Amino acid sequence: MIAMKRRSIVTALTLLIACSTLRDAPEVRSSPPNILFVFTDDHASHAISAYGSVINTTPNIDRLAREGMLFQNCFVGNSICAPARATILTGKHSHLNGVIDNGVRFDGEQMTFPKLLQAAGYQTAMIGKWHLKTDPTGFDHWEVLNGQGPYYNPKMRSAAGQREHVGYTTDVITDLALEWLETGRDEEKPFLLMYQHKAPHREWAPGPEHLDLYDGETLPEPADLFDDYAGRGSAAPQQEMTIEHHLSQRDLKFKPPGNLTDEQLAAWEAAYGPKNADFEKAALEGADLVRWKYQRYIKDYLRCIASVDDNLGRVLEYLDETGLADDTIVVYSSDQGFYLGDHGWYDKRWMYEESFRTPLIVRWPGVTEPGSVDEHLVQNIDFAETFLDAAGVDAPGEMQGESLVPLLRGDEPEAWRDSLYYHYHEFPAVHMVNRHYGVRTERYKLMRFYQLDEWEMYDLRQDPDELRSVYDDPAYAEVASELKQELNRLRELYRDGTSE
Numbered sequence: 060m061i062a063m064k065r066r067s068i069v070t071a072l073t074l075l076i077a078c079s080t081l082r083d084a085p086e087v088r089s090s091p092p093n094i095l096f097v098f099t100d101d102h103a104s105h106a107i108s109a110y111g112s113v114i115n116t117t118p119n120i121d122r123l124a125r126e127g128m129l130f131q132n133c134f135v136g137n138s139i140c141a142p143a144r145a146t147i148l149t150g151k152h153s154h155l156n157g158v159i160d161n162g163v164r165f166d167g168e169q170m171t172f173p174k175l176l177q178a179a180g181y182q183t184a185m186i187g188k189w190h191l192k193t194d195p196t197g198f199d200h201w202e203v204l205n206g207q208g209p210y211y212n213p214k215m216r217s218a219a220g221q222r223e224h225v226g227y228t229t230d231v232i233t234d235l236a237l238e239w240l241e242t243g244r245d246e247e248k249p250f251l252l253m254y255q256h257k258a259p260h261r262e263w264a265p266g267p268e269h270l271d272l273y274d275g276e277t278l279p280e281p282a283d284l285f286d287d288y289a290g291r292g293s294a295a296p297q298q299e300m301t302i303e304h305h306l307s308q309r310d311l312k313f314k315p316p317g318n319l320t321d322e323q324l325a326a327w328e329a330a331y332g333p334k335n336a337d338f339e340k341a342a343l344e345g346a347d348l349v350r351w352k353y354q355r356y357i358k359d360y361l362r363c364i365a366s367v368d369d370n371l372g373r374v375l376e377y378l379d380e381t382g383l384a385d386d387t388i389v390v391y392s393s394d395q396g397f398y399l400g401d402h403g404w405y406d407k408r409w410m411y412e413e414s415f416r417t418p419l420i421v422r423w424p425g426v427t428e429p430g431s432v433d434e435h436l437v438q439n440i441d442f443a444e445t446f447l448d449a450a451g452v453d454a455p456g457e458m459q460g461e462s463l464v465p466l467l468r469g470d471e472p473e474a475w476r477d478s479l480y481y482h483y484h485e486f487p488a489v490h491m492v493n494r495h496y497g498v499r500t501e502r503y504k505l506m507r508f509y510q511l512d513e514w515e516m517y518d519l520r521q522d523p524d525e526l527r528s529v530y531d532d533p534a535y536a537e538v539a540s541e542l543k544q545e546l547n548r549l550r551e552l553y554r555d556g557t558s559e
């Protein structure tokens with residue numbers, strides 16, 4: 060209500076000035092926009108229909124794309140959960156914000172964009188998955204899952220202590236976000252709300268409303284489900300993240316989530332009991348068994364996304380009903396991409412495209428052209444500076460990204476980056492993906508697995524699935540040399556001296 064009032068005051072002022080006789084009246088800046096950051100965990104772009112998914116539909120995320128701007132080339136700097144979160148908060152690559160892997164505690168004393176927005180007069184809130192070990196700082200209100208949090212009946216902590224919720228976590232987090240919007244806001248201030256889901260993170264436990272979604276269907280398989288990792292170095296064959304060998308009993312739903320109520324357990328068993336009985340009867344082996352596991356995995360992953368999308372719909376409706384929509388930037392993104400059977404994998408970590416990419420859709424009424432698509436190379440180091448710029452707050456020089464506001468306005472900047480830097484650090488660790496850094500341009504990617512003393516290089520135009528490294532191909536020698544120079548330049552630019 061007050062947000063509407065604020066808007067009508069601005070409208071009245073605009074009219075007043077427009078009608079006045081002052082020819083050189085200064086441009087009236089409307090009040091800073093609210094920012095709603097909708098953030099999921101492990102949601103790959105190729106599981107969003109606005110990005111061309113062939114396996115699911117996401118009507119509410121698509122609505123944001125239809126009403127805003129979709130970034131076709133958004134990437135992360137380190138494809139794993141906690142590091143991506145720390146990068147978004149600080150606008151810095153992992154080696155400078157300190158969270159190089161999931162084991163590190165985030166130093167909440169350091170500068171973050173929510174702190175800067177708060178100092179500039181924003182009311183700030185963080186609800187849902189935080190996953191940075193230390194308590195959130197820079198927020199007027201926060202209530203977060205403990206660590207990864209469960210899919211059902213989460214315990215959540217806030218400045219006031221712990222409380223237990225009953226229900227499906229994606230629904231619970233949305234309820235809390237809507238409750239804060241309805242009753243927690245200071246309506247005299249613009250807000251930043253970080254609304255962050257656990258879903259669709261492993262172990263992909265669907266909500267009660269979607270336990271049967273896709274039953275009886277066979278979803279398309281990726282072309283490289285049976286990748287043999289020939290044509291690349293020794294890192295790809297060494298990983299432990301295959302659909303074939305590395306899914307647990309709980310991932311495969313032979314075990315239910317551990318903390319269901321009796322009613323939830325009954326619904327779960329009614330859904331999975333018959334499916335599991337059919338599986339036992341079929342006694343599959345070899346490629347047929349891999350295909351079955353892929354179907355089980357991908358359907359559960361997409362069922363979790365269906366709940367995310369339903370709940371986003373609830374939030375968008377709330378913004379419409381209250382009139383907040385016109386004053387609110389809504390951003391949809393995820394901490395990284397994910398393998399949806401691509402290369403035979405689940406999980407993330409690699410600089411290969413499926414996990415290096417992340418979705419980014421921004422609806423900013425009056426600024427983003429509805430239904431527009433941006434193709435510049437952008438990265439999660441850019442998010443903090445974008446939010447600050449949108450709010451009219453100067454970004455500190457120590458941030459390493461670029462504001463996306465010019466792109467959101469549809470301007471063509473005179474100079475924009477033509478390469479991206481990447482560095483993955485968590486090894487040895489779960490899934491056994493070797494450390495690597497690299498550079499990606501519009502067409503090429505060079506990766507350095509420094510502990511193995513190996514290089515890989517891909518011509519993404521000729522080989523978009525990255526099945527054949529051309530690093531040793533003499534035809535690409537000159538490109539390889541240029542990319543090495545560019546990689547060195549980026550390591551200096553971003554001050555990454557953490558290895559070699």
Ligand code: CA
Pocket residue numbers: 100101139140260394395
């Ligand atoms: Ca993640």
